[in-house]
Amino acid sequence: MPLPRISRRPPAPARPRYTVHGSTLVIVHPPAPSHGPAPCDGPALSDSPAPSDSPVPRPAGPYARLFARPGAVGFTLGGLLARLPMGMFTVSAVLMIADAHGSYALAGSVTATGLAATALAGPLVARAVDRHGQSRAALPATLLALLGSLALVVCVHTRAPVWTLFAAYAATATTPNTGGMARARWAHLLRRDPAARHTANSFEQAADELCFLLGPILATLLCTALFPEAGTLAGCGLLLTGTLLFLGRHSTEPPPGRTRNRAGSAPLRQPGTPALLLVFAATGAVFGALEVVTLAYADGQGHRAAGGAVLACQAAGSALAGLAFGRLPPARSDRRRLAGCTAAMAALTVLPLLAALTAPLPVVAGALLVAGLATAPTMVTGMAVVQRLTPAGRLNEGMTLAVTALLGGIAAGSAAGGRAAESLGSAGWAYGVPPVAAAAAAALATLLAVSAHRTRVTAHTGGT
DSSP, X not given: OOOOOOOOOOOOOOOOEEEEETTEEEXXXXXXXXXXXXXXXSOOOOSSOOOOOSOOOOOSSHHHHHHTSXXXXXXXXHHHHXXXXXXXXXXXXXXXXXXXXXXXXXXXXXXXXXXXXXXXXHHHHHHHHHHHOHHHHHHHHHHHHHHHHHHHHHHXXXXXXXXXXXXXXXXGGGOOOHHHHHHHHHHHHTTTOHHHHHHHHHHHHHHHHHHHHHHHHHHHHHHHHTOTTHHHHHHHHHHHHHHHHHXXXXXXXXXXXXXXXXXXXXXXGSTTHHHHHHHHHHXXXXXXXXXXXXXXXXXHTTOGGGHHHHHHHHHHHHHHHHHHHTTSOOOSOHHHHHHHHHHHHHHHTHHHHHHHHHSOHHHHHHHHHHHGGGHHHHHHHHHHHHHHHSOGGGHHHHHHHHHHHHHHHHHHHHHHHHHHHHHHOSSSGGGGHHHHHHHHHHHHHHHHHHHHHHHHHHHHHTTO
């Protein structure tokens, strides 16, 4: 009887095992099969344990996963300290100059000059940051801005000529956009993770709202409880400390685009960017009008001291909405979501108008809280569109242009809101200015979304 043939083929190699840790794919290769005799009474033994099939534990929640990344907590804390003075310097300058010269008109003119200088210098500073790197460009710009703030303190304290106040405060325009630099770091760290990038942008917007909520309160407390220059001096210390901590996290810094080819073309030349900047300008007009109209309305109702607290309700609602918005998945189309967010903002800003015409001041505060729920989603989505339109090597410049457009809109909205408050009286009709500006932002955002949709359809059909 013939013996059966025994196959000498080697066993098939074991397949590698896969697991996911954060945004990293980990491949575990099994040990090579042994060619020696295996015992016939049991499985082969190995000195190393077999790879486990259990998943690697991940932090629960999108924000926990976000800050689990190395260096994220460090540069975020530094960025918060550096951004807090942005809500302090204007209020501190107004209180300091008004106390020394007895003129709020002069104080407003000086701060308006600083805003105009920021609109001119901000994009240039951002371009230098993108080209030479955050560490090399942001620190000298910060030091120059600090010298301007300290010079303003000296000029006010020594009763220097009025023109020196304008010159000193204009020098503070070189302050880098820390929020833009933080978003650029997140975009670099999370370039392959759109969901985490959306969460990071939402957090940064909530941080902006928190700083602009706490900054004026802290500045007012320091200037009134200690001495008029205390707010500016404390802001200088916070700005320097926060900037050094922020820039000290070199591992999270995006690489500079030293050449034009690497940095990409100018953000203003990107299709859709000019229209997007108009959306930011109209959105800024909403913020500026709400601020002036609310303060004027509270004053007209005999509650001038409560105006700041009532206005803070809008920032609080925006901060809460920003944190909640970060838990949502990223949109399939950021431009369509931007159109929806601006439409919601236009609808919600009608609530303060209705409350002011029919209810007391506490109800107006509640209406502002609800109206603020659309602010952060609008800003987060708008910044996401900026990141999509702007070349990676000029991202900080693109976001600074958006902030500049926003500041220009705030200035225009403040002027329109102030004129409406004076001409329409204290009955609350001036609250009609913010819904008009929000409707303009919604119309512009809708046109931007429709234009992008038509461009995609044309490209898909080959232009036929």
